[in-house]
Amino acid sequence: MLTWLEQFAGDLRFGVRGLLRTPGFSLLAVLSLALGIMAVTAIYSVLYAVVLDPFPYKDVENLMSVRVSSPVQRGGRTGYSTDQFLEIAERSTIFEGVIASTISDVLWTSAGDPQRLRGNHGTFNTFDVMGVPPLLGRTPTAADAQPGAEPVAVLGYRFWQRQFGGDPNVLGRQLQLNDITRTVIGVMPKRFMWRGADVYLPVRFERGKVVEGVRGVHLLGRLRPNITAAQAEADLGPIIADLKQREPAQFPDQWRVGLLPFTETFPSSIGRDIWVLLGAVALLLLIACANVSNLLLARASARQREMTVRVALGASRRRLVRQLLTESLLLALAAGGLGTALAYAGLPAILALVPPDTIPDESEIALNTSVLIFALIVSALTSVICGLAPALHTAGKDLSNAMREASRSLAGGSRQAITRKALVVAEVALSLILLAGSSVLLRRFVEMGRVILGAPPEQVLTLRVPLAPQRYPDAARRITFFKDLLPRIKAVPGVEAAALNSGLHPFGNLWTQAEVTGQPTSTDSVQAHQVSADYTGALGIRLAAGRLLTRIPDRPPLGQVVKLLRFKDPPFNVANHSFQIVGVVHDTPNAGLTEPPMPEVFVPFSVIGFSNLVVVRAQGDPANITRPVVNQVYAVDAAQPVTNVTTLAQLLKEEEFATPRFNLVLLSVFAFVGLVLAVVGVYGVMSSAVAQERQEIGVRMALGADSGTITRMVLARGSRLLLAGTALGLVGSYAAGQWLAGAVWRVAAFDPLAFGAVALLLMLVGLQACYWPARRAARIDPLIAIRETQ
Numbered sequence: 033m034l035t036w037l038e039q040f041a042g043d044l045r046f047g048v049r050g051l052l053r054t055p056g057f058s059l060l061a062v063l064s065l066a067l068g069i070m071a072v073t074a075i076y077s078v079l080y081a082v083v084l085d086p087f088p089y090k091d092v093e094n095l096m097s098v099r100v101s102s103p104v105q106r107g108g109r110t111g112y113s114t115d116q117f118l119e120i121a122e123r124s125t126i127f128e129g130v131i132a133s134t135i136s137d138v139l140w141t142s143a144g145d146p147q148r149l150r151g152n153h154g155t156f157n158t159f160d161v162m163g164v165p166p167l168l169g170r171t172p173t174a175a176d177a178q179p180g181a182e183p184v185a186v187l188g189y190r191f192w193q194r195q196f197g198g199d200p201n202v203l204g205r206q207l208q209l210n211d212i213t214r215t216v217i218g219v220m221p222k223r224f225m226w227r228g229a230d231v232y233l234p235v236r237f238e239r240g241k242v243v244e245g246v247r248g249v250h251l252l253g254r255l256r257p258n259i260t261a262a263q264a265e266a267d268l269g270p271i272i273a274d275l276k277q278r279e280p281a282q283f284p285d286q287w288r289v290g291l292l293p294f295t296e297t298f299p300s301s302i303g304r305d306i307w308v309l310l311g312a313v314a315l316l317l318l319i320a321c322a323n324v325s326n327l328l329l330a331r332a333s334a335r336q337r338e339m340t341v342r343v344a345l346g347a348s349r350r351r352l353v354r355q356l357l358t359e360s361l362l363l364a365l366a367a368g369g370l371g372t373a374l375a376y377a378g379l380p381a382i383l384a385l386v387p388p389d390t391i392p393d394e395s396e397i398a399l400n401t402s403v404l405i406f407a408l409i410v411s412a413l414t415s416v417i418c419g420l421a422p423a424l425h426t427a428g429k430d431l432s433n434a435m436r437e438a439s440r441s442l443a444g445g446s447r448q449a450i451t452r453k454a455l456v457v458a459e460v461a462l463s464l465i466l467l468a469g470s471s472v473l474l475r476r477f478v479e480m481g482r483v484i485l486g487a488p489p490e491q492v493l494t495l496r497v498p499l500a501p502q503r504y505p506d507a508a509r510r511i512t513f514f515k516d517l518l519p520r521i522k523a524v525p526g527v528e529a530a531a532l533n534s535g536l537h538p539f540g541n542l543w544t545q546a547e548v549t550g551q552p553t554s555t556d557s558v559q560a561h562q563v564s565a566d567y568t569g570a571l572g573i574r575l576a577a578g579r580l581l582t583r584i585p586d587r588p589p590l591g592q593v594v595k596l597l598r599f600k601d602p603p604f605n606v607a608n609h610s611f612q613i614v615g616v617v618h619d620t621p622n623a624g625l626t627e628p629p630m631p632e633v634f635v636p637f638s639v640i641g642f643s644n645l646v647v648v649r650a651q652g653d654p655a656n657i658t659r660p661v662v663n664q665v666y667a668v669d670a671a672q673p674v675t676n677v678t679t680l681a682q683l684l685k686e687e688e689f690a691t692p693r694f695n696l697v698l699l700s701v702f703a704f705v706g707l708v709l710a711v712v713g714v715y716g717v718m719s720s721a722v723a724q725e726r727q728e729i730g731v732r733m734a735l736g737a738d739s740g741t742i743t744r745m746v747l748a749r750g751s752r753l754l755l756a757g758t759a760l761g762l763v764g765s766y767a768a769g770q771w772l773a774g775a776v777w778r779v780a781a782f783d784p785l786a787f788g789a790v791a792l793l794l795m796l797v798g799l800q801a802c803y804w805p806a807r808r809a810a811r812i813d814p815l816i817a818i819r820e821t822q
Contacts, residue, residue, distance in 0.1 A: 090163025460757025486572025
């Protein structure tokens, strides 16, 4: 063992001296590998924090949602009414603890403007089940849940920092939340962002009562050890069956119940995108490895005399192979260190591109210990991949004939020449796959920007006015509020139109099943917009037939009746869920910019009273009317908060364009780096070929070949490599496109224009890389070259 360590130390010293003697080669190899390792490490750090380990909760694999689904319908439910939650929590036996949670609008009234906070109404055992202690203070206890106990609140870390500057004296402070005075008893750690709440409000749910306006909750339980899926279904099945019997409309006719892991209940919406990007950077790293392997092969060829002498002095082939792999390891470790440093420097730029609200709030993206271990493993594997070809070349070579082979031309068909050509073809193919992917995304991004929305997005101001159920407990009061507000906003100078909806085009709205009189029953869903009269005008949605909700002519409407089934159920409870069709509008994007429009209906908001999104079309810059419009809300109710004040253009940027831009920018950067590495590989092989065939070229020129003939000969050889790589790359691009088309990015499986453009670009750039070696070959002096053969 000691002897082996001494030999390994000797190999390290010899490798370091050899690499220092060739600084140009070493720098190029380290930089090539560092770019690949940087990209892989950076993307893996995002993947680890967003997909693999995003949550800080105790034994997160044991946290389960109860999911009721139907085999004949998409999706399922993990949310229940408070009465249903209590039934499941009390009767189930498979959980150590069951908690309820919400995403709630919480009104905070203080000395300044009223604020809407993101609240989480939950059971008192929430923090015990989640298994995370507070950063400051304490979490609720059983005593806090007793009748007559003082109401308490726990603050989220970000809210504590934003609103109180991280002041520890916040403990004991009293906050007026939803008109209830609560005492702050604790602050949670930075990564505890359960449902992204600003404030956690423990409440005691009671059957048949609506506590603090909470009607529905998400149910989460901590599973007991060794509970199987069959046991869970057997335990929960009778409970759901009883609930179905009492409330048949609340559950599908064909249903099954099971457990949904926490990570699947709250996944990142860009999880699949990150996996694809990790695959892309893996291709980039392979390109870098092929490039460095080519460099090492060329270096091994130049060191044939040295290897022959070492064999003559008694060195075994095994020792030579180990020496070459050691040098490859040194390069990879140096590249790993540099690549990790570059990843650390570049990570903020990647985070700036991450679309908002697409990753779990608990995620903390950083180069932590797990990421650094991954980078080390990647570096080690890289050293093996890069050093394998030179090592095998040396191990399988007849070194006694090495001196003679050193004089042969590349055209002679040596194994080394074939290997180097194959590596270049692989580099070109992999580079083309990356370029094809980025070009398809670019075309998709441009197409999204051309979608016609009606009103100019930069002139549309949106704001949400969440009416607290404690102050506006019924539809009549909510409807009265907005009927008073909308005329006030319309009267603001610079306002062209003002309207109300429960959602917003093109982002979608509430889904419901619909029945049209005289038509067969369909299970397909439609979008239901609860709008005021001017909504279609404010958004530029054009009338196709009949009339809008703004005019009531003295003629019969179009006549048919549509029933919106969801409106008859809680929380809407509309007495008459039938609506008469009075007009038809042209299709407008309502499911995003990349999907075809869904069927949709527009109903008056005054029928239901659940709309709270105000849409204002400005005559000019919405910034000029923002404060006057918000002031109209305060004029109606000085204690009413206004949230999410922004423009439609900004919403499109954040919600529609952000994820495609994230993918496009990163993949384009990786594709560009891959292209550069592939071009360097082509240049290296052609330069080496010219150097090794210098004598042959001299003979050809002495026999009458002119510089043009030599140039064309070298370019032809390079073109064959480029064409072979391009052909393989197109096949690989088509295969990748088949998978990406529907599974991830919904792009064209085969885009002839995009694929053809990048193939042409690669050929042109590759030929440019071949041109300089060809030009050098054409300038060879035949007399000097022939003299070198003597």
